[in-house]
Amino acid sequence: MPASLARALLVAAACAASLLPSPGGAASDHLTIGSERGSMDFFIGDSLIFRTTGGFKSWEGTIKVDELDITKSSVEVVVHTSSIEMLDKQQTMMLREPEFFDVEKFPEMTYRSTAIERLNADTLKVEGEITLRGITRPMTLEAKMIDRILDAAPGKRTATFRAEGSLKRSEFGMIKYIDLVGDKVDIAIHTDAWR
Amino acid sequence: MRGAEGYTPAAKVLHWTSALLVLGLLAVGLWMTGLPLSRLKFVVYACHKWIGLVVLVLAILRLIWRRHSPPPALPTTVTPWERRLAPVGHWALLLLVLAQPISGWLMSSAGGVAVVWFGILPLPDMVPRNQQLFAVLREMHHLLAFALMAVITLHIAAVVRHDVLRHDGILRRMWL
Ligand code: HEM
Ligand code: HEM
Numbered sequence: 606m607p608a609s610l611a612r613a614l615l616v617a618a619a620c621a622a623s624l625l626p627s628p629g630g631a632a633s634d635h636l637t638i639g640s641e642r643g644s645m646d647f648f649i650g651d652s653l654i655f656r657t658t659g660g661f662k663s664w665e666g667t668i669k670v671d672e673l674d675i676t677k678s679s680v681e682v683v684v685h686t687s688s689i690e691m692l693d694k695q696q697t698m699m700l701r702e703p704e705f706f707d708v709e710k711f712p713e714m715t716y717r718s719t720a721i722e723r724l725n726a727d728t729l730k731v732e733g734e735i736t737l738r739g740i741t742r743p744m745t746l747e748a749k750m751i752d753r754i755l756d757a758a759p760g761k762r763t764a765t766f767r768a769e770g771s772l773k774r775s776e777f778g779m780i781k782y783i784d785l786v787g788d789k790v791d792i793a794i795h796t797d798a799w800r
Numbered sequence: 801m802r803g804a805e806g807y808t809p810a811a812k813v814l815h816w817t818s819a820l821l822v823l824g825l826l827a828v829g830l831w832m833t834g835l836p837l838s839r840l841k842f843v844v845y846a847c848h849k850w851i852g853l854v855v856l857v858l859a860i861l862r863l864i865w866r867r868h869s870p871p872p873a874l875p876t877t878v879t880p881w882e883r884r885l886a887p888v889g890h891w892a893l894l895l896l897v898l899a900q901p902i903s904g905w906l907m908s909s910a911g912g913v914a915v916v917w918f919g920i921l922p923l924p925d926m927v928p929r930n931q932q933l934f935a936v937l938r939e940m941h942h943l944l945a946f947a948l949m950a951v952i953t954l955h956i957a958a959v960v961r962h963d964v965l966r967h968d969g970i971l972r973r974m975w976l
Contacts, residue, residue, distance in 0.1 A: 653916065653919065654842070654843070654846040654916055655845075655846055655849075655913050655914060655915055655916055656913070656914040656916065656922070657912055657913045657914075658912030658913070658914075658929055659912065691912065692910075692911045692912050692929065692931055692934050693911060695836075695837045696837065698837075782839065782842065785839060785842050785843070786842070
């Protein structure tokens with residue numbers, strides 16, 4: 606068997622045991638995620654009069670991966686609230702106002718994981734805290750790896766994730782039009798991760 | 801009572817309900833876009849979409865009914881050029897009344913807003929959310945609305961010409 610193939614198989618076997626790719630078996634790794642190579646969308650208003658969608662255009666995060674003990678891994682994400690965007694300009698402007706994201710006073714929304722648990726081979730349950738409008742509340746994300754590239758060079762994509770979670774906007778004091786548009790907001794993140 | 805006499809009761813009901821709804825939607829559509837974002841605007845937009853889709857259903861029913869029971873022959877008082885123009889005008893109206901709500905639905909989907917019909921029935925998105933597509937479809941909905949207003953104006957002018965100026969009983973064929 607050629608040496609390179611044997612090595613590839615070894616690496617594949619090592620990585621199959623853990624969720625995340627690693628460069629030739631390093632125990633821990635720092636990955637970057639963000640709007641540069643990903644999207645963060647939200648959906649609100651299910652089953653009320655309509656369901657509407659928007660997104661954040663500027664955000665970034667880091668994932669600390671512990672290959673040996675996935676529960677020791679962590680995620681941090683910072684979202685620039687003024688980058689919020691709906692396809693309708695009026696709605697985009699409304700969401701920047703004090704009754705909603707209050708982007709002047711709270712330019713950032715942050716997420717920090719507190720515990721990570723493996724659900725199955727390629728799905729993780731991420732428990733964490735989200736801080737929005739100065740209010741911190743727990744929020745759980747389910748992250749699924751959709752693709753990974755073993756041994757990717759620095760700066761190149763090593764994995765692609767999709768993470769989903771939801772929150773109640775009323776818990777963050779965003780109650781305007783709650784009876785019409787609804788309270789629950791679903792969030793979907795689709796991003797590449799790179800070293 | 802059919803044939804040269806007039807339209808069937810079903811055709812009349814379909815015509816007059818959609819005529820009233822379309823005139824209402826045109827007026828509401830032109831008014832609502834200028835509203836500031838408010839509770840009223842959300843509700844009016846939702847109603848515009850819901851009722852616009854009712855018009856779509858009525859237009860489809862009408863096309864089906866037309867096959868089953870074609871429009872009555874025009875009276876002999878109608879001149880040859882009018883005889884050729886009338887079906888063209890009616891087809892234009894039928895197609896516009898079909899295209900207008902479809903463009904609205906497409907625009908709404910492209911704009912990232914899924915319609916929940918009368919707050920009960922979630923409708924599928926016709927196209928994915930997309931900024932450029934949304935802009936194009938919005939323009940199309942706008943242009944179709946103006947085409948529709950132009951053809952309706954001609955349509956009403958034609959009816960007035962027949963009935964008020966010539967008393968040839970065209971309105972009676974469609975009147976209830
Ligand atoms: C026969 C049916 C319909 C008629 C006659 C109609 C007519 C109109 C008119 C005249 C406008 C204003 C256009 C402008 O000022 O640019 C408008 C806007 C609009 N219509 Fe319709 N419409 C119909 C059906 C629908 C349907 C079925 C939907 C969606 C499911 C829809 C969604 C919209 C939206 C979202 C706008 C606002 C666009 C904006 O904010 O610029 N319409 N409609
Ligand atoms: C409100 C004023 C309106 C009046 C007075 C009116 C009157 C009439 C009359 C008298 C006819 C029968 C013509 C014939 O004898 O062949 C007719 C047919 C028709 N009208 Fe109107 N109409 C009005 C509005 C509308 C509107 C707003 C629409 C479009 C949405 C429309 C669409 C049609 C169509 C498609 C036909 C052909 C009927 C068919 O073949 O099913 N009308 N209208």
